[in-house]
Amino acid sequence: MRVVVMGGTSGIGLATAERLAGEGAATVVVTGRDPEKLAAVKDRVSAAEQVDGTNEEELAAFFERTGEFDHLVLAFSPGSIGVGPIRETGPAAVRAAFEGKLFGYLAAIRHARVTGSITLISAASARAALPGTVALAAVNGAIERMVAPLAAELAPVRVNAVSPGVIDTPWWSFLPDDQRQSQFDAAVAGIPARRIGQPDDVARAVSYVIGATYVTGTILPVDGGFVGS
Template sequence: MSMNTALVVGGTSGIGLATARRLHALGTAVHVVGRGKQRLDEIAETDPGLIGHRADGGDRAEIGAVVEAIGRIDWLIVALSGSEGPGPIADLDLGMLRRAFDAKFWAHLTTIQVALPQLSGTGSITLLGAISARAAMPGTAGIAAINGAVEALVKPLAVELAPIRVNAVSPGVVDTPWWSGFPEDARRETFAQFARALPSRRIATADDIAEATVLAATNLNITGTVLEIDGGARLVSLG
């Protein structure tokens, strides 16, 4: 039996990297795409089993060159995200929100379109959304719209692209580099506040979300599904 091949776009940190590591542990040939040379160099040291590629998931030519170099892909995981988007609607910078849509939604769509010819007929596409798409937290209308748009792709594409399976994973509050812009004290206090409110009483790790992402990518009976891996964030008020 030939080895499965996975491509994790946005795979050099956080949930993407944790997913790549789990897939590699299963005996998969794992390619990771990131924009930063430094992160790719670090991963070459820490995770020599992962095959790194420098490219922007939103750049058709760059991601196209990566896909062409890899050849057949069984599992495509698109874990792209950006830090822009949050803020109250009254003074939300719409130029910033357009950039945030470019960084996540349009980059997801570009990557899917470019990779499609190389996807095996029994393969899968797994997208990374966020529970903001269904939660009701003040100050998240912009990111709710972005993640809602990403997750809205799942059902129509699962039917249109069948038998290729299409799913998304929808995390809540996760301790990843997404929070690195926050001062350490503020981040710690925010996490403590969220943990008290969440039914799970804890902040997720990137690996928690990666476990679900691998399930969505590899389970032959999951398609057209958004897996809510949010610790119950959608059930309570975190605002």
Template structure:
């Protein structure tokens, strides 16, 4: 992790900041995390991304270029997460975009082992990341979780997803008070076209996206860049904390099936 973005590389951002801010994006090698990394680089911040897959990490770093560095890391490994944060020095912002198993399906047949795995992969992994990051966050920095709109959508077949994401969101206002002056927020995306949906075949994915686009007031599914823009706002807005920001094209405004 020796590549850095300097003020000389981005003079317009250097004029706005006395020193380059550092952002860690856990789960930053694809989808929303990668789009966030690209946006933060454009804003003149140094970016450190992590991901489980070494090949995907290498591809992400090649795409991101100067100012980005990273580590191959399983966010579910608490000791590895602690060691990572101990190794990187002071940081200004942390975005926690890690996720786990889907735990989707009708509640009556939902395997509790899948629900446990989803809880470990998202709630526990995100909480462990936040804990490990605290000693490295500079005063006035920010911590931003990435949850999902399933937490409040009341869509049949998503009880497991809703439970896990709602648990993460429930921490936000508590941590915003407990960890102040560190700002703590979350974004809650609706359906966004990312590799997360690769568990569906192409036809099922298209049908899901088409149905969502028809129902959402915005008239389309989300793009990773939509969520990255919201995360960028939460990073930069020093007067915003304790917020769970929906980024769902307005889909929460319509009952399921309408």
């Protein structure tokens, strides 16, 4: 099994790459933009390549080099761009949030020569009523809404999304440690699972949808019950 994990140098993407490699995937290739992060993970996977997910020429060249493969996991993250009250979030930030995730996903899907499945990492913000997350909700909502039509259009390639809730990843690094912990403590009170998620919780879900050959067009929440609570 050959797998490409784009955005696979930290957080959910890295946890997914490591889980798939540990489960016996013959080849796991990760991509990212940061040379230092790529250097740090290159010995933990089959290959680590520098690719800017916002640059369609780089994406096209990468997939031309890679050739045909079995499964694609898209885990791009522009970080906390777009977080904040909508009246204080300018169009440049909203545009950057879309370019850093949704548009990169679409470009990768256009060029990838994948034969088995595509798994998109979205986020629970697509379905939650959380102040300060309008731009994130727009991006992740768009990602989740395109899953079903992509599954129909690209069949027999399967297309699914895994939608994490509050996960302890470097995404939260925009907050000081004490504020981050305070946010986590407040979130736990409203999560039926009574804990913050870990990257491997999401990686397990990705592994499931990759292996579940009769599952397509589906959005799988991995949020401890947060959105439904």
